Amino acid sequence: MRFIAYLLRRVLVLCCLITFLVGAEGFSQEHPNLILTKAGVEKIRAELGGIPIFDATLKQVKEEVDAEIAMGIHTPIPKDYSGGYTHERHKRNFIILQKAGVLFQILEDEKYAVYVRDMLFQYEAMYKDLPVHPKERSYARGKLFWQCLNDSNWLVYVSQAYDCVYDWFSKKERKKLEKNLFRPFADFISVGNPQFYNRVHNHSTWGNAAVGMIGLVMNDDELIERALYGIKDVKLDVNAKDNDGGFIQSKDKKAGFLANLDEPFSPDGYYTEGPYYQRYAMYPFLIFAEGLQNVRPELNIFAHKDSVLLKSVNALLNLSDKDGEFFPLNDGQKGMSYYSRELVTAVDIAYHFGGYNAELLSVAEKQDRVVLDDSGLSVALGLKENKAKPFPKKSxxxxxxxxxxxxxxxxxxxxxxxxxxxxxxxxxxxxxxxxxxxxxxxxxxxxxxxxxxxxxxxxxxxxxxxxxxxxxxxxxxxxxxxxxxxxxxxxxxxxxxxxxxxxxxxxxxxxxxxxxxxxxxxxxxxxxxxxxxxxxxxxxxxxxxxxxxxxxxxxxxxxxxxxxxxxxxxxxxxxxxxxxxxxxxxxxxxxxxxxxxxxxxxxxxxxxxxxxxxxxxxxxxxxxxxxxxxxxxxxxxxxxxxxxxxxxxxxxxxxxxxxxxxxxxxxxxxxxxxxxxxxxxxxxxxxxxxxxxxxxxxxxxxxxxxxxxxxxxxxxxxxxxxxxxxxxxxxxxxxxxxxxxxxxxxxxxx
Amino acid sequence: MRFIAYLLRRVLVLCCLITFLVGAEGFSQEHPNLILTKAGVEKIRAELGGIPIFDATLKQVKEEVDAEIAMGIHTPIPKDYSGGYTHERHKRNFIILQKAGVLFQILEDEKYAVYVRDMLFQYEAMYKDLPVHPKERSYARGKLFWQCLNDSNWLVYVSQAYDCVYDWFSKKERKKLEKNLFRPFADFISVGNPQFYNRVHNHSTWGNAAVGMIGLVMNDDELIERALYGIKDVKLDVNAKDNDGGFIQSKDKKAGFLANLDEPFSPDGYYTEGPYYQRYAMYPFLIFAEGLQNVRPELNIFAHKDSVLLKSVNALLNLSDKDGEFFPLNDGQKGMSYYSRELVTAVDIAYHFGGYNAELLSVAEKQDRVVLDDSGLSVALGLKENKAKPFPKKSxxxxxxxxxxxxxxxxxxxxxxxxxxxxxxxxxxxxxxxxxxxxxxxxxxxxxxxxxxxxxxxxxxxxxxxxxxxxxxxxxxxxxxxxxxxxxxxxxxxxxxxxxxxxxxxxxxxxxxxxxxxxxxxxxxxxxxxxxxxxxxxxxxxxxxxxxxxxxxxxxxxxxxxxxxxxxxxxxxxxxxxxxxxxxxxxxxxxxxxxxxxxxxxxxxxxxxxxxxxxxxxxxxxxxxxxxxxxxxxxxxxxxxxxxxxxxxxxxxxxxxxxxxxxxxxxxxxxxxxxxxxxxxxxxxxxxxxxxxxxxxxxxxxxxxxxxxxxxxxxxxxxxxxxxxxxxxxxxxxxxxxxxxxxxxxxxxx
The missing domain is CATH 2.70.98.70 (Beta-galactosidase; Chain A, domain 5)
Structure with missing residues (x-):
C-alpha cells in the first residue's frame, strides 16, 4: 500500500509538471472554449437523445455534413462574385467546417476531425500564395471572396471549427496552420485592409469578430486587442467611401468591436442600419460575445452598455411582422425573418446568457432548431421542461x-x-x-x-x-x-x-x-x-x-x-x-x-x-x-x-x-x-x-x-x-x- | 284482453284509413325525403356526439344560424346587382333557410321551424305582387334577384328547407305557401322564362333542379316532368344570345335536367364549360339527383349515362392543382377550389351514392366539414372508422x-x-x-x-x-x-x-x-x-x-x-x-x-x-x-x-x-x-x-x-x-x- 501511495504521489507531481510546462508554452487554455466548452460538451453528451429539438437539429446537421463529406473537399481558385460557383463553394465550406467541428466534439467521431484537418490544410496550401480576389468591384477586396467582408465570414466560422478540433491536432499541425493560414488571414482583413476593418459598420463588426475569435482560439492577445479596440493609429482618407456610398471613416474615429457595439446601437438595442443589417451583424456580435464570455468572462461583455446586446435581440424580434419577417427599413431584402440562422444563434445566446427569458423559448420553438452548443442545449432543456411562454409583440x-x-x-x-x-x-x-x-x-x-x-x-x-x-x-x-x-x-x-x-x-x-x-x-x-x-x-x-x-x-x-x-x-x-x-x-x-x-x-x-x-x-x-x-x-x-x-x-x-x-x-x-x-x-x-x-x-x-x-x-x-x-x-x-x-x-x- | 284486442284492431283499421285518405290527398310521401330521409335523420340523431366531422359541422352551422336568427328576418325589396345589399341578403337568406330546416330535423328544436315559417311567409307576402327585378342587364331577369339564375338558386335551397319543415306546417299553411309562393316561383323561372329554362347550360341546370326539387317536395308530377324533360313545344329564337354571348337555343333543341346531363358532360365526366362552371353546376346536379334518388329511386339517376354524375366528381377533383384550386380554363375565377360548399356536397353525395369510394374520404377530410344529411353522415362514419385512402391525382x-x-x-x-x-x-x-x-x-x-x-x-x-x-x-x-x-x-x-x-x-x-x-x-x-x-x-x-x-x-x-x-x-x-x-x-x-x-x-x-x-x-x-x-x-x-x-x-x-x-x-x-x-x-x-x-x-x-x-x-x-x-x-x-x-x-x- 505504501508503495502504491508513493507511486500516486509521483504521478501527481508529474501531472502538475506537465500542466505547468504546457501552460508555459501557451496551452494553458482547454479546448473547446469558444462556443462549446468542455463542461458544456459533456453535458450535451449526457443529455443526447432526451432533448428533442437539439436531437433533431443534430440529426439534420449530421446528415448535411455527411453528405458534404461524401462529395469530397473542393477549394477552387477564387473567381466569382456572390451567386457564382467559387463564392458559393467557399461559403458552403466554412459553414460545413463549423458544423463538422461541432459534430466531432459532440459525437466524438474522428471522421469529422479528419475532414476539418484535410480541408484546412488545403486552404493552408492555397492561402500562402493566394493573390487578392480578381473581381475588382469592392473597396476592400478579399482573397477567397471578392470582399474582405466574406473573408471575415469565413474566419468567424472557421475559428469555431479550429477550436473544436484544436486538441486533436498535433502541435506541429497547429503551428503550420496558424503560421500560414490563420495569422496571415487575420492580418490581411485587418491591418491589410484598415479601410474595411477600422470602421463603425457591419462590415467591420464581421472583421473584428473574425480577428477576435481566431485570437481567442490561438490565445493571441495582440489579435484580441485588435479585435476589441481596432488598429491603433490608422490614418484613413476622411472623404473615402465604400461601395454603398457610405463614409469609411466614422465621425469620432473609433474602431473595433466595442466601438461597433457603442455607436450603431441605440440604448434600446435598435441598430441604425435597420433590421435587415442588424440581423446580419447579429451573428458576429453574439458569437464573438459568446466566445469572449467563455474565454474572457472578466470583460462581462453581455453587460456592456447596459446589456445592449441582449436588448438588441429583443428589439430585432420586435422589428418583424406577424410572420416573423423583418420590416424592410432602409436596405432590407424582403422575406428575411427570425427563422434565419443568425436569429437562431441570437435567440439561443440571448436565452443562455441573458437570464433564461422564457419568452425567447417560444421563438426558438417556432425556429424549430437550435445552435449545437451550450446555449442551444439550454434552449433545448427549457423547451423540454415546457418553460416556453408566448413572445408578445406589442407597440x-x-x-x-x-x-x-x-x-x-x-x-x-x-x-x-x-x-x-x-x-x-x-x-x-x-x-x-x-x-x-x-x-x-x-x-x-x-x-x-x-x-x-x-x-x-x-x-x-x-x-x-x-x-x-x-x-x-x-x-x-x-x-x-x-x-x-x-x-x-x-x-x-x-x-x-x-x-x-x-x-x-x-x-x-x-x-x-x-x-x-x-x-x-x-x-x-x-x-x-x-x-x-x-x-x-x-x-x-x-x-x-x-x-x-x-x-x-x-x-x-x-x-x-x-x-x-x-x-x-x-x-x-x-x-x-x-x-x-x-x-x-x-x-x-x-x-x-x-x-x-x-x-x-x-x-x-x-x-x-x-x-x-x-x-x-x-x-x-x-x-x-x-x-x-x-x-x-x-x-x-x-x-x-x-x-x-x-x-x-x-x-x-x-x-x-x-x-x-x-x-x-x-x-x-x-x-x-x-x-x-x-x-x-x-x-x-x-x-x-x-x-x-x-x-x-x-x-x-x-x-x-x-x-x-x-x-x-x-x-x-x-x-x-x-x-x-x-x-x-x-x-x-x-x-x-x-x-x-x-x-x-x-x-x-x- | 278481448276488449283490448278489439280496440287494437279498431285503431289499426283507423290508421290504415287515415293513411289511405292522406295518400289520396297527395300526402302519401313522408317528409323529409329530399336530402334528408326519415330513416337517415333517425340514424343521425343516434350517432350524434360520436361522429367528429359531422358534430363539428353541426356546431358551426348551429352557431351561424343562431346568429342569423338573433339578427332577425330581413327580406328587402329587390334592388341590387350581386355584391349589393338586397342581393347578398336574399342569398344569405336561402342559405340560412336550408340550414335552419336541417337543424330543425336533426336537433328537433322548434325555433328553427318557426324561423323557416316566418321567413317563408314574409316571402309569400312579398312574392305575390313582386314585379320583375328592376336591374335590366340580364337576358332573363328574376324577381328576387337580377337574374332568374339566382332566383333558381333560391328555390333549390328553399325547397330543402320546406321539405324539412313540411310535416310541421299545417295543411293550410302548406297550401298558402305552395299557391302563392312556390308554384308561381317555379312557373316564373320556367314557363315564364323559357329562354333561361329550356337550354343546355348551367343556368338551365339550376332552373331545372329548382323546379324539380320543389316538385319533389310538393309531389307535383307536372313540375317533376318539366324539370326532367324541359318545357314542351317552346319556340325560341335560334339567333338569340345570352349575356355571355352564348346561343340560347341548343343545337338539338333538347332541354331539361336529363338533357343537361347528356350534353355538356363528356363520357369521362368533363363538363364542357370548364371546371369553374362544373363546380357551380355540380350543386344542382347532385342535390337534385340525391332528391330524385330518394323520392324516385326507379329513375336510377346516378347510373344515368354510365354513371356520368359520379364520374364528373372524379373529373372535377382531377381538374385542380396541388392546393385543390381548379385550373381556370375558360371563364374561371382563380382561387375557387374543392374546398367550396358545392364540392363538399359533391364529394359527400358521390361517396354515399357511388359505392363508398374510400379515396373521396381523404378529400372530405381536407374539406373538414360535411353536408348535414344522409350522405354527410356516411362520410362522417367512414372517417370515424379510419377508412380514408389518399386521393391520388395522376395524369x-x-x-x-x-x-x-x-x-x-x-x-x-x-x-x-x-x-x-x-x-x-x-x-x-x-x-x-x-x-x-x-x-x-x-x-x-x-x-x-x-x-x-x-x-x-x-x-x-x-x-x-x-x-x-x-x-x-x-x-x-x-x-x-x-x-x-x-x-x-x-x-x-x-x-x-x-x-x-x-x-x-x-x-x-x-x-x-x-x-x-x-x-x-x-x-x-x-x-x-x-x-x-x-x-x-x-x-x-x-x-x-x-x-x-x-x-x-x-x-x-x-x-x-x-x-x-x-x-x-x-x-x-x-x-x-x-x-x-x-x-x-x-x-x-x-x-x-x-x-x-x-x-x-x-x-x-x-x-x-x-x-x-x-x-x-x-x-x-x-x-x-x-x-x-x-x-x-x-x-x-x-x-x-x-x-x-x-x-x-x-x-x-x-x-x-x-x-x-x-x-x-x-x-x-x-x-x-x-x-x-x-x-x-x-x-x-x-x-x-x-x-x-x-x-x-x-x-x-x-x-x-x-x-x-x-x-x-x-x-x-x-x-x-x-x-x-x-x-x-x-x-x-x-x-x-x-x-x-x-x-x-x-x-x-x-
Whole structure:
C-alpha cells in the first residue's frame, strides 16, 4: 500500500509538471472554449437523445455534413462574385467546417476531425500564395471572396471549427496552420485592409469578430486587442467611401468591436442600419460575445452598455411582422425573418446568457432548431421542461443613435398583430439608409397593406448583377418617392445626398401607446428640405362603429415658399373603386428624369370630386380604403413602377399619389381595413368604407384638429398641439363655437 | 284482453284509413325525403356526439344560424346587382333557410321551424305582387334577384328547407305557401322564362333542379316532368344570345335536367364549360339527383349515362392543382377550389351514392366539414372508422363533347403533383369558352409557372361592375393572345366569333402517359385559322441529368400563306436573365387595337443572339428557364398587361412573346424548372438552366425531330410522326446519317 501511495504521489507531481510546462508554452487554455466548452460538451453528451429539438437539429446537421463529406473537399481558385460557383463553394465550406467541428466534439467521431484537418490544410496550401480576389468591384477586396467582408465570414466560422478540433491536432499541425493560414488571414482583413476593418459598420463588426475569435482560439492577445479596440493609429482618407456610398471613416474615429457595439446601437438595442443589417451583424456580435464570455468572462461583455446586446435581440424580434419577417427599413431584402440562422444563434445566446427569458423559448420553438452548443442545449432543456411562454409583440418605440436621441422607429400594433404600423423618424442609418423621413408602412397580419419597397437587389443571385446592389437601389429604392412620405418639388430628402442626410435625424415629438384603442406617435423633420418643416402624426384607432382598427395620418407641412408636395401611398392589391374621375393615358410616360421619378409610369390622372378623396382596393381577400382630405387643386395620380428599368430589376408595383401645390398644407388621411372576400365562398363582406366624411376642422401654427364622421353619424375628434409635446401642458381651444380643453399634447374623443 | 284486442284492431283499421285518405290527398310521401330521409335523420340523431366531422359541422352551422336568427328576418325589396345589399341578403337568406330546416330535423328544436315559417311567409307576402327585378342587364331577369339564375338558386335551397319543415306546417299553411309562393316561383323561372329554362347550360341546370326539387317536395308530377324533360313545344329564337354571348337555343333543341346531363358532360365526366362552371353546376346536379334518388329511386339517376354524375366528381377533383384550386380554363375565377360548399356536397353525395369510394374520404377530410344529411353522415362514419385512402391525382385525359369525341383536356402530372401541365384541345365550351385552342398552363406544386389568365371579373364584388363580367372579359380574357398559344396575324382563333368557334373542336392526335418519366400528348387544330394547321405536342420529361422534370413543347404550324405568328408565354415572376439583347422603350405603347392586343404594353423588344433564345425567371423561390429555338428574324417581345384599362380591371401580368413571320414553322421550346432560392438562407441553388442546346433536327410533312443537349453532353432525341397517330404503325427515318426505327407515333431516347 505504501508503495502504491508513493507511486500516486509521483504521478501527481508529474501531472502538475506537465500542466505547468504546457501552460508555459501557451496551452494553458482547454479546448473547446469558444462556443462549446468542455463542461458544456459533456453535458450535451449526457443529455443526447432526451432533448428533442437539439436531437433533431443534430440529426439534420449530421446528415448535411455527411453528405458534404461524401462529395469530397473542393477549394477552387477564387473567381466569382456572390451567386457564382467559387463564392458559393467557399461559403458552403466554412459553414460545413463549423458544423463538422461541432459534430466531432459532440459525437466524438474522428471522421469529422479528419475532414476539418484535410480541408484546412488545403486552404493552408492555397492561402500562402493566394493573390487578392480578381473581381475588382469592392473597396476592400478579399482573397477567397471578392470582399474582405466574406473573408471575415469565413474566419468567424472557421475559428469555431479550429477550436473544436484544436486538441486533436498535433502541435506541429497547429503551428503550420496558424503560421500560414490563420495569422496571415487575420492580418490581411485587418491591418491589410484598415479601410474595411477600422470602421463603425457591419462590415467591420464581421472583421473584428473574425480577428477576435481566431485570437481567442490561438490565445493571441495582440489579435484580441485588435479585435476589441481596432488598429491603433490608422490614418484613413476622411472623404473615402465604400461601395454603398457610405463614409469609411466614422465621425469620432473609433474602431473595433466595442466601438461597433457603442455607436450603431441605440440604448434600446435598435441598430441604425435597420433590421435587415442588424440581423446580419447579429451573428458576429453574439458569437464573438459568446466566445469572449467563455474565454474572457472578466470583460462581462453581455453587460456592456447596459446589456445592449441582449436588448438588441429583443428589439430585432420586435422589428418583424406577424410572420416573423423583418420590416424592410432602409436596405432590407424582403422575406428575411427570425427563422434565419443568425436569429437562431441570437435567440439561443440571448436565452443562455441573458437570464433564461422564457419568452425567447417560444421563438426558438417556432425556429424549430437550435445552435449545437451550450446555449442551444439550454434552449433545448427549457423547451423540454415546457418553460416556453408566448413572445408578445406589442407597440414599441425604439430610439436611434448611440445616445438614443436621434429619432427612432415606432411600431404601433393592434391586438395580436392584427394591424401593425411602422413609422420611421430615425437617423440616416449609415450607408444603408434611405431618404425617407417620416415614412411609414402598414401590415395586416403578416401581409403588406402599404409597402416599403425594400432594396433593389437579389442577394446572392449571380444572374442579377452578381448578387450585389443593383444600380436601381440608388436610383429608386433609396429615393424619397419610393416611400410613403412627402416629396417636395420632386426632389429627395437632403437632395438624396448622404453627406447631408448623415448630419441630421428626425425628432420624436410625442407618443402615447398606453390605450390599445388609441395609440399615437408624432414626429417632426425640419432638415430634409431647408425652409420646410414636416410634422407627421400617426394614430391607430379602434372604434366600435368600425369593424377593424384604422390608421389616422396627419401630415402637416409648413414652408417659407410655395412648393409641390407629392404624397404617395404604395398600396398592395387591385383598385376596386374611387370616388373621383380619372383619365388613363394611351401611352405611358415616365414621371420625371431623376430622384426616382424616372422609374414611375403615370397610369392615371384625376381631380378630386369633393373635399374627400377615396380609393378602395382589394388584397389577399381584404378590402382597404384610403380616405384623404382633398384640395380642389389636387392632382390624383396612379403610378406604376417599371420605367427606365432596362434589365427588369424592379417590381411592377403601384402607388396612388396625391400632388398638391401649396406653401403650408395638411394632408389628413385615414387608411381603413375592412371586410373580406373569399374566392372559395365568393362572399364579399363589408366591402365599403365606414367613413362618411373626413375633415380638417382646425389648423394653425399651434393646433391641428381633425374630425372623422362615420356612417352611423358619430364623429371622432382629434386635436394636437403643434408646438408643445409635453404630457403636462394644458390646452384650451375653440373650434366652431365648441371649446376643447385637455392636458397633454393631444385631445381625442370617440 | 278481448276488449283490448278489439280496440287494437279498431285503431289499426283507423290508421290504415287515415293513411289511405292522406295518400289520396297527395300526402302519401313522408317528409323529409329530399336530402334528408326519415330513416337517415333517425340514424343521425343516434350517432350524434360520436361522429367528429359531422358534430363539428353541426356546431358551426348551429352557431351561424343562431346568429342569423338573433339578427332577425330581413327580406328587402329587390334592388341590387350581386355584391349589393338586397342581393347578398336574399342569398344569405336561402342559405340560412336550408340550414335552419336541417337543424330543425336533426336537433328537433322548434325555433328553427318557426324561423323557416316566418321567413317563408314574409316571402309569400312579398312574392305575390313582386314585379320583375328592376336591374335590366340580364337576358332573363328574376324577381328576387337580377337574374332568374339566382332566383333558381333560391328555390333549390328553399325547397330543402320546406321539405324539412313540411310535416310541421299545417295543411293550410302548406297550401298558402305552395299557391302563392312556390308554384308561381317555379312557373316564373320556367314557363315564364323559357329562354333561361329550356337550354343546355348551367343556368338551365339550376332552373331545372329548382323546379324539380320543389316538385319533389310538393309531389307535383307536372313540375317533376318539366324539370326532367324541359318545357314542351317552346319556340325560341335560334339567333338569340345570352349575356355571355352564348346561343340560347341548343343545337338539338333538347332541354331539361336529363338533357343537361347528356350534353355538356363528356363520357369521362368533363363538363364542357370548364371546371369553374362544373363546380357551380355540380350543386344542382347532385342535390337534385340525391332528391330524385330518394323520392324516385326507379329513375336510377346516378347510373344515368354510365354513371356520368359520379364520374364528373372524379373529373372535377382531377381538374385542380396541388392546393385543390381548379385550373381556370375558360371563364374561371382563380382561387375557387374543392374546398367550396358545392364540392363538399359533391364529394359527400358521390361517396354515399357511388359505392363508398374510400379515396373521396381523404378529400372530405381536407374539406373538414360535411353536408348535414344522409350522405354527410356516411362520410362522417367512414372517417370515424379510419377508412380514408389518399386521393391520388395522376395524369389524366378527359374527353370533351357529349360523345367524348370533341377533343378534350389533358393533364400531365409528375410525382405527387410536383409539376402539372394542363393542355387544352377541347371544344368551345359554350358561352364561357375562351378562344385558346392548344393552349397550356403549368404548375409547380400549387403555384403557377405559366398562367392562364382566367376571367376578368370579381364575382359578387359590387364595386367591380356589380360583380358581373367586366367588359375586359371579352376584350381580353377570352382572346387568344391572353393564352399560351399561337396567334396568327394578331387575330384570335375563329376571329373571336362564338358562332364559328362553336362549330369546331381540336382533335387529340396521340397520347402516352404510361411512363412517368416520359409523358406526352399531341393534338391538332385545323379550323382556328382557315388555311393554317396547328399541331402541338407537349411532353413532360424526367431525365437523370436534370434536377427536375421539364416540359418539351413542339408547336408545328403549316399554312397556305405567309403569316405572323405570336407565341406568348405568360411567365409568373421576375426576369432573371436573357441570352439576348433587348431595348426597353422610354414610353409604353399598346401593341394593337383589338383582339386583346389593345391591352398589352410593349415593355421590351429584342432579337435572338443565336439559334436558341433563353429567358430565366424567379418565382416563389424557384428558378425557371424557357429555352426556345430561334429564327434569326424572330422578334422577342416583353409584354405587360394594363393598356386600355380605364378602371384598373386587369392585373399587371407579364409575358414573353416570340414573334415570327413565316409560312410553315415549328416553335420548339423547353420550360425547365430548376433550383431554388430562399430569402431566409439567401442561398441560390442551381439557378442556371441545364440545357446546352435545343435543336429542331428534322421537320417535314411527315416527321418532326428534336434534340435536347444537356450540359453533361448527353442528348435526348424526340421524333414524332405528324400524320399517323397509331400506336401500331412502324416508322423508319434517317436524320444526319443516323437511322431511327420505331413503332407508334413517336420515338424518344434518353
Amino acid at each position: 414599441i418605440l425604439l430610439s436611434d443613435g448611440p445616445e438614443g436621441n436621434e429619432g427612432g422607429v415606432g411600431i404601433i400594433r393592434y391586438g395580436n398583430e392584427e394591424l401593425s404600423l411602422v413609422f420611421k423618424y430615425a437617423a440616416q442609418g449609415l450607408s444603408h439608409g434611405h431618404y425617407d423621413k417620416l415614412s411609414f408602412s402598414l401590415y395586416d397580419e403578416g401581409d403588406e397593406v402599404l409597402q416599403d419597397y425594400g432594396l433593389a437587389r437579389f442577394v446572392n443571385i449571380e444572374q442579377k448583377g452578381g448578387g450585389n446592389y443593383l444600380k436601381e437601389n440608388k436610383t429608386w429604392a433609396k429615393q424619397t418617392v419610393a416611400h410613403n412620405t412627402v416629396v417636395q418639388n420632386m426632389t429627395s430628402h437632403f437632395k438624396g445626398k448622404y453627406e447631408i442626410g448623415s448630419e441630421h435625424h428626425s425628432e420624436l415629438f410625442f407618443s402615447d401607446i398606453s390605450d390599445p384603442d388609441f395609440q399615437v406617435i408624432s414626429a417632426k423633420e425640419v432638415n430634409a428640405y431647408p425652409g420646410t418643416s414636416m410634422h407627421r402624426t400617426m394614430a391607430m384607432i379602434k372604434d366600435t362603429d368600425f369593424e377593424r382598427p384604422f390608421v389616422l395620418d396627419v401630415f402637416k407641412i409648413t414652408s417659407d415658399s410655395e412648393n409641390q408636395y407629392d404624397l404617395p401611398f404604395y398600396f398592395m392589391g387591385q383598385v376596386m373603386k374611387t370616388n373621383f374621375e380619372y383619365d388613363t393615358p394611351t401611352s405611358l410616360q415616365a414621371m420625371g428624369g431623376d430622384n426616382g421619378y424616372q422609374h414611375l409610369w403615370l397610369e392615371g390622372k384625376g381631380k378630386p370630386s369633393g373635399d374627400n378623396t377615396k380609393l378602395s382596393w382589394l388584397n389577399q381577400g381584404h378590402f382597404y380604403t384610403l380616405t384623404t382630405t382633398a384640395d380642389s387643386s389636387d392632382e390624383l395620380l396612379f403610378t406604376r413602377l417599371g420605367a427606365s428599368d432596362p434589365e427588369f430589376n424592379l417590381r411592377r408595383d403601384a402607388a396612388f399619389m396625391v400632388r398638391r401645390k401649396a406653401r403650408n398644407t395638411v394632408f389628413v388621411s385615414v387608411v381603413e381595413p375592412h371586410g373580406h372576400y373569399s374566392a372559395v365562398s365568393e362572399f364579399a363582406v363589408n366591402s365599403n368604407s365606414s367613413i362618411a366624411h373626413l375633415g380638417l376642422i382646425y389648423d394653425d401654427e399651434n393646433y391641428t384638429g381633425v374630425a372623422i364622421e362615420d356612417k352611423e353619424g358619430n364623429t371622432l375628434i382629434f386635436i394636437q398641439s403643434n408646438t408643445n409635446g409635453s404630457s403636462k401642458a394644458q390646452h384650451r381651444l375653440k373650434i366652431k363655437d365648441k371649446e376643447y380643453q385637455w392636458t397633454g399634447p393631444y385631445y381625442f374623443k370617440q | 389524366i385525359l378527359l374527353s370533351d363533347g357529349p360523345e367524348g369525341n370533341e377533343g378534350g383536356v389533358g393533364i400531365i402530372r409528375y410525382g405527387n403533383e410536383e409539376l402539372s401541365l394542363v393542355f387544352k384541345y377541347a371544344a368551345q365550351g359554350l358561352s364561357h369558352g375562351h378562344y385558346d385552342k392548344l393552349s397550356f398552363s403549368l404548375y409547380d406544386e400549387g403555384d403557377e409557372v405559366l398562367q392562364d389568365y382566367g376571367l376578368a371579373r370579381f364575382v359578387n364584388i359590387e364595386q367591380k361592375g356589380g360583380g358581373n363580367y367586366l367588359k375586359e372579359n371579352k376584350t381580353w380574357a377570352k382572346q387568344t393572345v391572353a393564352h399560351n398559344t399561337v396567334v396568327q396575324n394578331m387575330t384570335s382563333h375563329f376571329k373571336g366569333k362564338y358562332e364559328i368557334g362553336s362549330e369546331h373542336h381540336s382533335e387529340l392526335f396521340f397520347s402516352d402517359i404510361s411512363d412517368p418519366d416520359f409523358q406526352v400528348i399531341s393534338a391538332k387544330e385545323v379550323n382556328a385559322y382557315p388555311g393554317t394547321s396547328m399541331h402541338r405536342t407537349m411532353a413532360m420529361i424526367k431525365d437523370t441529368d436534370f434536377e427536375r422534370p421539364f416540359v418539351l413543347d413542339v408547336f408545328k404550324i403549316t399554312s397556305d400563306s405567309e403569316n405572323q405568328y405570336d407565341l406568348p408565354f405568360y411567365f409568373m415572376g421576375q426576369v432573371m436573365k436573357t441570352n439576348f439583347e433587348y431595348d426597353t422603350p422610354t414610353s409604353l405603347q399598346a401593341m394593337g387595337g383589338d383582339n386583346g392586343y389593345q391591352h398589352l404594353w410593349l415593355e421590351g423588344k429584342g432579337k435572338p443572339s443565336g439559334d436558341n433564345t433563353k429567358l430565366s425567371w424567379l418565382n416563389q423561390g424557384h428558378f425557371y428557364t424557357l429555352t426556345t429555338t430561334a429564327d434569326s428574324s424572330d422578334e422577342l417581345l416583353f409584354t405587360r398587361l394594363g393598356a386600355s384599362d380605364p378602371e384598373f380591371n386587369l392585373r399587371r401580368d407579364a409575358a414573353f412573346m416570340v414573334r415570327r413571320k413565316a409560312r410553315n414553322t415549328v416553335f420548339v421550346s423547353v420550360v425547365e424548372p430548376h433550383g431554388h432560392y430562399s430569402a431566409v438562407s439567401e442561398f441560390a441553388v442551381n439557378s442556371n438552366s441545364s440545357i446546352a442546346h435545343l435543336g429542331l433536327i428534322y421537320d417535314d410533312e411527315n416527321y418532326t425531330g428534336v434534340a435536347i443537349e444537356d450540359k453533361e453532353g448527353n442528348t435526348l432525341i424526340f421524333i414524332q410522326s405528324n400524320t399517323n397517330g397509331s400506336s401500331k404503325a412502324q416508322h423508319r427515318l434517317k436524320i444526319k446519317d443516323k437511322e431511327y426505327q420505331w413503332t407508334g407515333p413517336y420515338y424518344f431516347k434518353q
